[in-house]
Amino acid sequence: MTATATPEAPAEVDLGGEARSRRADWGFRALVTAAGLTVLAVLGLILITTSLRASPAFQDEGLIGFVTGTRWAPNDDVFGTFPMLYGTLVTSVIAMLIAVPVSIGIALFITEVAHRRSRKYIVTVIDLLATVPSVVFGLVAVLVVVPAITPAYQWFADLVAPVPGLNAIFDDTNTGRNYFTASLVLAIMAIPIITSIAREVFATVPETDKQAAYALGATRWEMVKGAILPHSFGGLVGASMLGLGRAMGETIAVALVIGGATSMSANLFAPGNTMAAIIAQQWGESSGLHQDALIAIGVELFAITVIINFLARVVVRRAEIKMKGAHS
Amino acid sequence: MTSLNTAPDLTGRNLSKRRAFANRSATVLIGLCVLIAALPLVLVAWQVITRGGSALSLGFLTEEIPRNYRTEGPGMGPAILGTLAITGMAALIAIPIGVLGAVYLNEYGQNKPLARFIRTMADVMTGVPSIVMGLFIYVAYVIVIGEKVGFGGSLALACLMLPIVIRSAEEMLRLVPEELRQASAGLGARKWRTTMSVVLPSASSGITSGALLAVARAAGETAPIIVTVGLTYIYKPDLFYGENTTLAAQIYRNATQPFAASQERAWGAALTLIVIVFLFTIVSRIIASRFAIDKR
Structure with a gap:
């Protein structure tokens, strides 16, 4: 019989810590939550404050009239x-028609064609393109590209003059500052964004799918067509929408090259304006109702870009989930 | 590129002419796309370096801006100071809030509905046009205090940087291994201590790199500056008093003038701005490449 020392019941250990440190934990949590909420606060404040300020302009024309009216005459x-909405849509859609195929091509080149070393250089080129400030693109476009390209526009207009339909879209030009030049600049600025998302999308294509296509004797192009593109379609749609949203909001480069007319024209070689660009162009000389109206254009632009970006994120996320589902 | 090396038909000799042609022309077209993207970059670099280089001098970097477009000669000093001060102040506002917001998303909110909503909205906020941010600050700040000041530009740039900083910092926090947090908790540290002294330091280089990239992006912004900051020709180190200016705003102002003197100053300002932006980008790259955690 050995007397076993009955171990004393362990003293209740207080894992709660000091009250002071508990308060610190609570305080820190509140601080970081508040920081997270600033995003929502800023977005909400943008909508409320700018809408309030813009309301005289909306009331002056009526909401419908403001959006659909075709005459912009601050003096009256x-x-x-509407001419600015038209310009925004035309320039950004044409920019996407150029940028999306080129970006998909670049992304395919990087993921499927390039060797490891050249891949690095190409990625650097695209990254550098993304770091060039938009005003510098605008400067080069307005002082170098516009004077050089105007004769080319006229040559093309003369070329398609006998073709009905085309001759309305590409008509005579007397200035290189027009819808088409703006679209070109926007396309170049959208390429890095679309390329980087397209690369991410292509990276999610399962290696097994690609190998299976090769095993069936597909050439590289047939593999791209059969395995990569169908798999990536949703993601590429989202990428294009993100690029579109970015192009619609671009201000300075467009303000420099679009010409500043407040009329509409089907002729892409005619000067026009976009919603973002007219704010920058007329801001300095605006006051009173004119300034309110410019802010109102900003509200309209904010609404459009938020909706497009939101939809794009939903599309991209849904495509991602679908792809992850295919893996498991 | 294992897929290429293990392609079963390495010779392609059995391909029909049509398939071989489709494959080859697709490859050429894809390569052409890269050239299309490289062309504008080369054009911009060449033009800015040659034209800007001839405008650049010590005087250009330090002297005040001539008031008349036609006046020959140098001067962008106030714009350089304005760019650095306004962007720096924006970074001081946006980076702390952004990093703390990222701490909320990754350490506290995780998959809660609120955190998911904030994440989506931060993504949406990155797509808000910069001119809209400028209008917002004009209405919410400039009108309220009654004058255009440099600090208004800082606020607008901070709004632009905030979502970028949040999302990139969250990416970096996610890479911090869970074991570090558990080890810290096991030693008795509270969550805020764990976050401040273990999680954030291990992600610090990644966070810094992402934040610098956002700073570089903001330094080149023009639209919000011309809306909120106004214009000046002289040095204005005080961001809370009087109108200010930046390099980007000066490029925009001078680019459309038909006078050779102002165009030359625009090119010089463009070169200076690009050098500043690239410096930030390169430093960010160097810091990122030393980031240890994501190599695990």
């Missing part, structure tokens, strides 16, 4: 913004 207090 007439503010129809």
